[in-house]
Amino acid sequence: MKKATINMLPKGILFDFDGVVVDSFNSHYTAWKSAFKELFDTEIIPFPKSCTGKSPLIIAAHFCSVIGKEEQAEALFFLKDNHLDINFTKPKVLPGVFEITNFLTEKNIPYGIASNATKLFLKNSIHHLNLNFTTVFGVEDYEKPKPSPEAYITLAKALGFLENDFNNIWVFEDSLTGTTAAKLAGMKPIGILTVHSEKELKDAGSVIAFPTLFEAFEYLNDI
The missing domain is CATH 1.10.150 (DNA polymerase; domain 1)
Known part of the structure; x- marks a missing residue:
C-alpha cells in the first residue's frame, strides 16, 4: 500500500450507509x-x-x-x-466495516452514520448485523435530505464538532448525491466505488476514492 498523501488523521469520519457500509x-x-x-x-x-x-x-x-x-x-x-x-432482509456487510470502526474506536476518532434511508431500516440493519455504530441519522431526521448538507452537518454537530472542524472531517460516500452534500457541508468527501467510477466521484468533489472501506482502513492505518 502506498504511503498516504493525506498525512494527518481526520478529526472525525462520517459514513453514508447504503453502498458504503452495506450492500442493501x-x-x-x-x-x-x-x-x-x-x-x-x-x-x-x-x-x-x-x-x-x-x-x-x-x-x-x-x-x-x-x-x-x-x-x-x-x-x-x-x-x-x-x-x-x-419483510426485513438483512443487507450484506461490505469489506472493511469492522476494521475501520475498530480503528476509529482505538484512535478515539468520533464517527457515525447519516443516510437518506429510513431510521427504522438503519436501526434494524445495525442490530441484526452487530455493527458498531451508535450515532445514526436517517431521512426523517432532516428537513432537507441529501444533496442538502443538512444530514452531515446534523451528524457532525451531534458528535460534538463545531463548524471550524468541518474541513477536517472525512465523509465516505458512494453516491453523487451524498458527495455533493458532504462538499456543501465544507467537509472532505471520500469516494467508495460501489456505483460510480473514480472520475465521476472526483468530478463531484471527492478528494480521493477507494474500492471499499477496507482499502480506506489501510490508507488510514498508513498515515
Whole structure:
C-alpha cells in the first residue's frame, strides 16, 4: 500500500450507509417491487442508477411518474417503508466495516452514520448485523435530505464538532448525491466505488476514492 498523501488523521469520519457500509440493494428493491405491485397491481421498472443515494420520497416520485401516478408518491413511500420493515432482509456487510470502526474506536476518532434511508431500516440493519455504530441519522431526521448538507452537518454537530472542524472531517460516500452534500457541508468527501467510477466521484468533489472501506482502513492505518 502506498504511503498516504493525506498525512494527518481526520478529526472525525462520517459514513453514508447504503453502498458504503452495506450492500442493501436487494433489501430496498424487493420492498419497492412488492409495494409497487400492491399499490398499482403492475410491475415496477428496473432501479435507475440516477436515483442512487436519493431520498426514498424522490425515488417513489420517480417510480410513480413512469406510470403517470405522481400524486401517489407519498403513498408508495410509506408502503415501501412498511414492506421493508415487515419483510426485513438483512443487507450484506461490505469489506472493511469492522476494521475501520475498530480503528476509529482505538484512535478515539468520533464517527457515525447519516443516510437518506429510513431510521427504522438503519436501526434494524445495525442490530441484526452487530455493527458498531451508535450515532445514526436517517431521512426523517432532516428537513432537507441529501444533496442538502443538512444530514452531515446534523451528524457532525451531534458528535460534538463545531463548524471550524468541518474541513477536517472525512465523509465516505458512494453516491453523487451524498458527495455533493458532504462538499456543501465544507467537509472532505471520500469516494467508495460501489456505483460510480473514480472520475465521476472526483468530478463531484471527492478528494480521493477507494474500492471499499477496507482499502480506506489501510490508507488510514498508513498515515
